[in-house]
Each structure stands twice: as structure tokens, then as C-alpha cells.
Amino acid sequence: MIDLFAGCGGMTAGFVRTGRYQPTMAVEWNLHAAATYAANFGEDHMRWGDIAEIENSEIPRADVIIGGPPCQGFSNLGSRDVNDPRNTLWKEYIRFVRRAKPKAFVIENVDRFRSSSEFALLLKEVEPGGLLEGYKLQHAHMLAADYGVPQRRLRTIVIGSRVGVIPIPRQTHAKDLTLDSVDHEVEAWRTVRDAIDGLPKIPATTDLPDSEVEFFGQKIPGSFKGLDIHLGRRPTQLSLERYNHVPPGGGRFNLPDHLLPNCWRNKKSGTTDVMGRMAWDRPSLTIRTEFFKPEKGQYLHPQWDADNPENRVNRPITHFEASRLQDFPEDYLWCGSKIEIARQIGNAVPVGLAAAIARHLLEYL
Template identity: 45%
Template sequence: MKYKIIDLFSGAGGLTLGFTDPRFCGGFECIYSIDNDSAAVKTHNANFGEHSLCTNIEDWLAKKPVIPETDLVIGGPPCQGFSLLNKKRHGDERRVLWEPFMDVVEQSKAKIFVIENVDGLLKSAEFDKIQKRAQKNGFTVQAGILNSANYGAPQTRRRTIIVGWKSNSILHPISFPPQQTHSAPDTSDNLPDWLTVHRAIGDLPEPVGTEIRKCNPPLDLHFGRNPTPMSLERYKTIPPGGNRFDLQKNAPHITPQCWIRKKSGGTDLFGRLWWNRPSVTIRTEFFKPEKGRYLHPEKHRPITHREAARLMGFPDDFIFYGSKTEIARQIGNAVPPPLAGAIAREIKAVLDASQIAVA
């Protein structure tokens, strides 16, 4: 028997993949998902079956749809309202999209819910509201900030995870945080070291062309860009592990004046990834080195879409649909499937135990 999940704000389906794919957990099936990004919905349908709907969740709920009963509701309400990158986050309407999420939890009679968001959510007033509403409806809530590198993703992505379960349906508490599968080097816990950038992308050849290629993965998304001579010259000045400060030191004549005037902050801008570490957080514009530490560890170029997908933890056989920009957005907004799988394994264990007890 497979447990049923509804994925809200599903994007490409990183959370769904972690729950449904045996390489991460398995034992779950997605029966419904919603997102307002049409390309992401096409991706989700291609990988998990034709049950993803492209719509605004509040418009959808206003039509009073018949919501199927499910075991879990999972999802990541848009995080920009909590992000420190959003300087106008106070009053951002995206802060309250957890409310329709909880509406679906209640109407679907879900026993468990999982919310993923940026680390800033945990210290926000919104988290307190989520917790109070969940507790009012009979849920026990656990929450914390998890680092995806601790769960087998080659990326140090820190995210708030909130897990709630109904104690009258789930006989045992869900173990939280999930048991780590990896740890930082030199940690005396006998776990394997964090996966590195080299292990994730070191086998890939040089990218070809600048467009999505009509060939088998992984090379379909392994394409480059056409940098200007100025950009290429800038890339060449960045040493292994370096960043914009090295550009300023080595080639001030081609360093943007705004960076020269800004003496502090932004240490990842125009930075190179390290071969022997996990990557930094992969965001939606990973193909722009001016946005973060997205230069290849040694080549004079930013990372490719395939490299970004691997650093997120997506297997090569996961199918992405859309334009270059749309696929980049799907990758950068995703939950790393290995992290999702770790959460799924803990949930499956208590669901299995509850089924055995009932039988």
C-alpha cells in the first residue's frame, strides 16, 4: 500500500520526488498537486502523472472544489515574503499563503503535513500563527532548520521544516529532526562526509552550445552561455575559491564601480564553487555569477543547468520542461529530493507502525 500525498506550491516536484522515488524513500504516491507556474506543472505531470493543476490556490479554493482525502499534505508556500533578500518583506501578501495550505490540510482530512520554507520563517510571527492553528486542529508540531548537506544533497541549503501530525491518528511521534545521513568533515559521528561538488558534477564534460539540447540526459541540460569579452576576462581573474574581492584586487579596471564602493558583504558574489565542499544554496539565477558563488570550480564559466540540478540532488532521469529561464526557476525553487527523502522515511516509519497496530 502506498500512502497518499497532496503537494501544494509543488513547483517541479522536489518534495514529491523525495517521498515517491525509492532512491530516496518511496512508499508514497502523489494524487494531487497545485502550482501557478505552468512550466513547473508540466514538469510535475511528466514525472508523477497527470494530476497537477495550474492555478492560484486561493482562486481554486474559492470555487469550493472536492478535495480528495489524503494521508499527507506537503508543500512550500512561496518563501520570498520571509527571505532576507526581500527588503520589503513586511506586509508581503506571500507571508500568508500558509493559510490556504492549512485549509487544504483540514479539508483533505490529512493526518500529517509538511511545510518547507526559508530559515527566516522559524523566527517569524507567521510561524507562531501556523503552530497555533495546527494545534487548534489537533496537530502536534515540530519544527527546525535543516541543512540539506546533512541528508545527502551536495549543497549547504538551510531550510525551515515544519512537521505536524494528529496524535489521534498517528500512534508514535515523528522523529524530528530526521536522522542525518552525512556530516561535515572531521565530525566524530561515523557518518559519511558531506557530498562534494566534485562528486556531483566532476564527471561531466565541457558543455556544448547555449540552448537546451535534443539529446539524452545528462547532456540535454548541459549547455553554456555566450559571455561578453569583459565577462570572460572577469571570470579568468577569479582564483580557485575566490570571489568578487579577488576581481577587485587583481583587475580593478574591470570591476564594477558599485562593488568597489561596497567594501563589505557579498562574499559569494562572483565566487567559484569549491571542488571539495558542497555547493552554496542554488537559487533561481545560478547562471549569473554576479548573483552568487556560481562560477565553476576551475573552468571560466558559470555552472550549467545540469550541474545545478545535480547540486540540488535531482537524478539525471528527472524530466524538466520549459524554457531555460523556466527550468532554472524550477531548479532553484525546489526542495532537494535527498532532504525530502529523509523526512519521508521518518514519516513512513510511523505510518507503517500505525497500520500494524490497527491491524
């Protein structure tokens, strides 16, 4: 397999988890993300740099190509600028498909991708005379929680195949096990409790260990794993007072008026998940790149006791907790600064979602 726009390796981690896929090339332009990938899967096949600079002659044959071209132009949180150069990087993906001639390929992107002009162009490329002629495409929105990830993250998944139509995988988990719409056996959604219960409520430090590792001839902070990235923060007294008013599933609307900043006081609707607290027995909402800032989403630790303020954990989730909600294994290695590692975690494909796709593809390969 080849992983393009590989990031820190979330998608590769899911495919490798099945025990049936061997990565032979990966491409990533961000140094710290490429280093994290290399720390976990090897430096020899990771190409750190601009994908456009890789010559056709360097692209190996592969059974499968996976990857998620940068999605900021499509994201609801991005510019939605159709001229954003990041939106054209899917064309590089097609170049790799044409050269490597995989039996199947998988594209992962934000949910909005299916309604973009770039996606419409992609669909045209499988028509006669197109760059992907001979491939059959299937596409859908896939909710990570429906595939065993303790997170309600909705993504667009495109599966291309030249060995016959490969349908989108059936869900393996469900919120309600009695749903009439589910015609096969499924398990219950995994929850925040499944992912982070038992980790120290009070992180021992706010800083990464002082260590370095070398990849691609560059010195990089790392490598870190597990409790190394179970990092606390230093919230202000005002922030602590705000956190203390928010129950599980709540958010900014639970704050008394005197604790509201003007931007929230004057905005009576929308942004309902900011300053939110997770619930132990539900999946989290989407883990984004700034999960350590409660003002950005539902990122407060789920522990909250209505009757006993002493039994509340008033802090945002840690890097380690965020990685577990993204379904990374506890011994996964991370490289970079706190900000860089947070960005890698938030941008990653949930490992369990990638694994579900990988297992499904095996039936057809």
C-alpha cells in the same frame, strides 16, 4: 500524498524516491513548473492554477501533505513585507490539511520563516480551538548537506502530526565525521565533485533543443533532460578576465582593481560569495534561480589550475549541473524556456532533503 505549491516536483521526487508514497494531487500555479511536474509524475493529478480556486469537495483524503508556500516575503532576498499576499498562502495549506486530514504534513520554507509573524500564527493554530488542533508541531532548520545533498542550503522544516510527535530527522551526513555533537553513525558530506564531475567541461550548445510538448491544453517548450540542459553562455571578454582571477572558494575580492565595477570597488564588505568559484571537494552554496550569473553568487565552475590557465573552466555552471547540485536525477524531464527552467531548479526543494524527510516519516506512519 498531496503536494501543494509543488513547483517542478522536487519534494514529490524525494518522497517518490523511497518507493512508498503515491501522489494523488498536486497544485501549482506556474504553467511551466506544473508541466515539468506533469512530465515526471503524470498530468492527471496535477492541478495547474490558483490553489484558492480548488473547492473543498475536490480535495481528496491523504496520509501526508507536503509543500512550501511561496517564501519571497520571508526570504532575505525578498521584500520582507508582512503584508505581501504571498505570505498568507500558508492559510490555503491549512485548509487542505483540515479537509484531507493527513496523519502528517510537512512545510518547507526559507530559514527566515521561523522568525516571521506568519510562523508565530501557525504555532497558535495547534493550540486548543485552533485550526490545527490535534496536531503536534516540530520545527527546525535543516541543512541540505547534512542529509546527503551536495549543497549548503539551509531551510525551515515544519512537521505536523496527529499520530504522536514526529521529531525532526537526525542528520545522515556531516562535514567533520569526528564531531562530538553527532552521536550516531554518519557519512561525509557529498560534494560538487560527486554531483557534476565527468560532465563535459565545454557545453555543446547555448540553446535548448527545438521541441514542444502539450500539457493542460497548452504548448510548452520541452521536454528536456540531461545534456539537453547542459547549456553554455556567451560571456564577454571582460567577464572571462574576471573569471580567470577567481580560485576555488574565492570571489570578487580576488579581482584586481582594474577589473572591479564601481559598485564592488566602493563596497569593501559583504556580498562575499558573488563572482565566486565553487570548490570540487565541498558542497556548493545555495543554488538560487539565477545560478547562471556569477555576479549573483558562487556559481563559477570549480575547475581551476593555479599554475596552468589552460586548465581552468571559466564559465558559470549549467542548468544540468545546477539540477544535479539540487539532487535531481539525470533523467528528470524539464519544460519551459531557459529562464523558466532555471527558476524551477532554484526554487525546488533539494530531492535528497525531501527523501530524508520521507524515509523518516515512514517510521511513524
